Amino acid sequence: xxxxxxxxxxxxxxxxxxxxxxxxxxxxxxxxxxxxxxxxxxxxxxxxxxxxxxxxxxxxxxxxxxxxxxxxxxxxxxxxxxxxxxxxxxxxxxxxxxxxxxxxxxxxxxxxxxxxxxxxxxxxxxxxxxxxxxxxxxxxxxxxxxxxxxxxxxxxxxxxxxxxxxxxxxxxxxxxxxxxxxxxxxxxxxxxxxxxxxxxxxxxxxxxxxxxxxxxxxxxxxxxxxxxxxxxxxxxxxxxxxxxxxxxxxxxxxxxxxxxxxxxxxxxxxxxxxxxxxxxxxxxxxxxxxxxxxxxxxxxxxxxxxxxxxxxxxxxxxxxxxxxxxxxxxxxxx
Amino acid sequence: xxxxxxxxxxxxxxxxxxxxxxxxxxxxxxxxxxxxxxxxxxxxxxxxxxxxxxxxxxxxxxxxxxxxxxxxxxxxxxxxxxxxxxxxxxxxxxxxxxxxxxxxxxxxxxxxxxxxxxxxxxxxxxxxxxxxxxxxxxxxxxxxxxxxxxxxxxxxxxxxxxxxxxxxxxxxxxxxxxxxxxxxxxxxxxxxxxxxxxxxxxxxxxxxxxxxxxxxxxxxxxxxxxxxxxxxxxxxxxxxxxxxxxxxxxxxxxxxxxxxxxxxxxxxxxxxxxxxxxxxxxxxxxxxxxxxxxxxxxxxxxxxxxxxxxxxxxxxxxxxxxxxxxxxxxxxxx
DNA sequence: CTGTTAGCGCTTTCAT
DNA sequence: ATGAAAGCGCTAACAG
Numbered sequence: 001x002x003x004x005x006x007x008x009x010x011x012x013x014x015x016x017x018x019x020x021x022x023x024x025x026x027x028x029x030x031x032x033x034x035x036x037x038x039x040x041x042x043x044x045x046x047x048x049x050x051x052x053x054x055x056x057x058x059x060x061x062x063x064x065x066x067x068x069x070x071x072x073x074x075x076x077x078x079x080x081x082x083x084x085x086x087x088x089x090x091x092x093x094x095x096x097x098x099x100x101x102x103x104x105x106x107x108x109x110x111x112x113x114x115x116x117x118x119x120x121x122x123x124x125x126x127x128x129x130x131x132x133x134x135x136x137x138x139x140x141x142x143x144x145x146x147x148x149x150x151x152x153x154x155x156x157x158x159x160x161x162x163x164x165x166x167x168x169x170x171x172x173x174x175x176x177x178x179x180x181x182x183x184x185x186x187x188x189x190x191x192x193x194x195x196x197x198x199x200x201x202x203x204x205x206x207x208x209x210x211x212x213x214x215x216x217x218x219x220x221x222x223x224x225x226x227x228x229x230x231x232x233x234x235x236x237x238x239x240x241x242x243x244x245x246x247x248x249x250x251x252x253x254x255x256x257x258x259x260x261x262x263x264x265x266x267x268x269x270x271x272x273x274x275x276x277x278x279x280x281x282x283x284x285x286x287x288x289x290x291x292x293x294x295x296x297x298x299x300x301x302x303x304x305x306x307x308x309x310x311x312x313x314x315x316x317x318x319x320x321x322x323x324x325x326x327x328x329x330x331x332x333x334x
Numbered sequence: 335x336x337x338x339x340x341x342x343x344x345x346x347x348x349x350x351x352x353x354x355x356x357x358x359x360x361x362x363x364x365x366x367x368x369x370x371x372x373x374x375x376x377x378x379x380x381x382x383x384x385x386x387x388x389x390x391x392x393x394x395x396x397x398x399x400x401x402x403x404x405x406x407x408x409x410x411x412x413x414x415x416x417x418x419x420x421x422x423x424x425x426x427x428x429x430x431x432x433x434x435x436x437x438x439x440x441x442x443x444x445x446x447x448x449x450x451x452x453x454x455x456x457x458x459x460x461x462x463x464x465x466x467x468x469x470x471x472x473x474x475x476x477x478x479x480x481x482x483x484x485x486x487x488x489x490x491x492x493x494x495x496x497x498x499x500x501x502x503x504x505x506x507x508x509x510x511x512x513x514x515x516x517x518x519x520x521x522x523x524x525x526x527x528x529x530x531x532x533x534x535x536x537x538x539x540x541x542x543x544x545x546x547x548x549x550x551x552x553x554x555x556x557x558x559x560x561x562x563x564x565x566x567x568x569x570x571x572x573x574x575x576x577x578x579x580x581x582x583x584x585x586x587x588x589x590x591x592x593x594x595x596x597x598x599x600x601x602x603x604x605x606x607x608x609x610x611x612x613x614x615x616x617x618x619x620x621x622x623x624x625x626x627x628x629x630x631x632x633x634x635x636x637x638x639x640x641x642x643x644x645x646x647x648x649x650x651x652x653x654x655x656x657x658x659x660x661x662x663x664x665x666x667x668x
Numbered sequence: 669c670t671g672t673t674a675g676c677g678c679t680t681t682c683a684t
Numbered sequence: 685a686t687g688a689a690a691g692c693g694c695t696a697a698c699a700g
Contacts, residue, residue, distance in 0.1 A: 014670065016671065016696080054677065111380040596688045
């Protein structure tokens with residue numbers, strides 16, 4: 001492996017000149033710059049990241065703590081992670097992966113100066129990792145919205161707004177009684193905030209519009225879905241439920257069948273709006289009217305926010321990504 | 335941040351003694367060892383990874399190139415990744431994540447000495463990344479089995495064996511005509527080797543047992559599944575298909591419904607054996623008879639193999655993980 | 669616009 | 685069983 005010294009000798013300049021050519025922190029004459037660059041190419045030089053980290057106090061690595069359990073949301077998680085890695089590369093950063101259950105990992109990678117900043121996914125309302133993170137005094141961004149961010153920046157999709165948007169769409173289509181099929185009970189119990197917020201937004205929007213609402217949590221299985229539909233559709237009381245908002249990607253492959261099993265056709269008998277990643281909404285034979293979860297945008301925003309905090313000292317920031325609804329064939333007026 | 339020097343001073347010993355206490359590469363008297371350890375605790379010292387990497391030529395980081403597209407196999411991929419990260423930690427290594435489409439990343443992290451070894455997932459038969467990897471002269475392990483490993487170690491599940499095991503199980507139950515519903519056409523076309531090998535093993539085992547076989551690729555949608563079932567079940571010719579081997583996790587939530595739609599009950603009318611991760615096979619209302627894909631074991635083995643190659647110079651190795659079948663309620667004798 | 673030089677925090681010989 | 689000291693390859697202040 002060639003070192004910077006080798007390059008300097010080859011180019012007939014000093015070591016620091018090579019360093020400055022690489023960093024651009026000094027104005028260099030066209031001539032020497034070219035000489036250095038050609039020496040770099042000739043020797044196939046690349047800088048030693050450890051040495052650089054030691055001298056500059058920057059590792060060019062971001063730590064990402066991701067939930068790697070086989071949850072319902074795997075595809076969303078993968079999209080987040082992909083977006084984070086891709087965006088990090090545009091900032092010339094790499095990504096070190098930490099698992100959710102290795103809480104000590106946050107502390108470890110920080111105290112060993114392995115990372116310049118930290119991202120944490122799948123935040124719960126009172127996530128015990130937040131105080132840990134806050135203590136570390138490293139730029140950090142939470143992907144999710146806890147009760148108390150304790151001075152950390154956050155970014156997330158506006159799940160409450162997503163539900164509101166879905167409800168308004170259905171109300172505009174003259175639906176007067178709307179059902180909500182949400183995340184599994186387990187998500188609610190561990191207070192994954194996306195689940196709570198989506199439900200809250202739904203209820204509020206229905207109340208505001210004066211339409212009746214029925215909510216139900218649901219596992220990703222046909223059995224659970226059938227039960228949930230029974231509960232929601234038969235329970236409607238005075239006005240029959242004519243539209244559903246579904247916030248659970250795992251159910252989408254099952255939903256057509258389950259409704260057909262009750263003799264209900266989409267959208268003639270029942271309108272459906274899903275809250276799901278775009279590609280999941282489009283994967284179905286009949287694409288869903290959807291408020292799409294822009295996993296990629298969120299991941300990108302998260303990286304941008306850490307990098308901002310790394311390069312300047314911007315104040316903390318809580319950013320909610322605005323939902324948009326795309327009407328497709330699964331919702332119609334009644 | 336305290337440095338090793340601070341610790342040495344605090345403990346009243348020399349810098350090198352502290353280093354040797356940490357590495358264990360020298361015998362240290364009980365007394366000084368305790369003094370050093372207490373100084374470490376008192377100052378809350380942890381070594382600077384960059385400095386260590388610079389001096390020792392070891393980063394304690396493994397690079398993992400993973401397919402982060404939202405594919406059909408997301409859950410399997412997540413399990414691999416989780417296993418890799420977890421196992422790496424037991425070797426005191428961290429994991430740097432590279433995305434599939436960043437082929438240059440392999441070269442970059444290697445030449446910058448960011449990683450001690452590399453793992454690459456989702457290997458295709460003639461994967462163009464293999465020659466790149468082979469050139470890097472870093473310990474590397476392929477998770478998958480290409481046509482020509484070019485001197486790299488490989489580890490994978492024995493997908494051919496998995497199909498054979500499934501077929502033998504069904505033959506033992508007196509089935510004489512077996513269908514195979516496999517990965518999407520796209521997987522075959524890009525020559526994901528797991529898809530090829532599972533098919534091959536299936537055909538071979540059926541031929542060897544003298545039972546008739548019908549194969550079909552299938553996307554993860556109800557529509558595609560319905561078509562595939564029609565093709566496989568109606569196409570049987572002389573002997574009707576009485577059992578299915580399904581190698582496609584995305585289809586499992588749909589399968590009961592799809593078969594019920596044809597008036598077929600499991601296992602009275604048709605037996606089903608799936609090749610899928612254990613938890614996926616168990617997630618169904620009625621757990622599947624399954625040859626389980628031990629994603630965790632494969633990930634663990636991969637890390638063990640790089641670490642072996644890092645610490646000694648073991649010869650290259652191709653390791654296939656042996657399949658085992660667990661009978662549950664979806665297969666029965668006829 | 670360029671060169672000289674003092675570290676950054678560690679590992680590892682060489683001494684004793 | 686311990687210490688002294690020479691790097692590892694880079695960044696950035698200092699000096700022109």
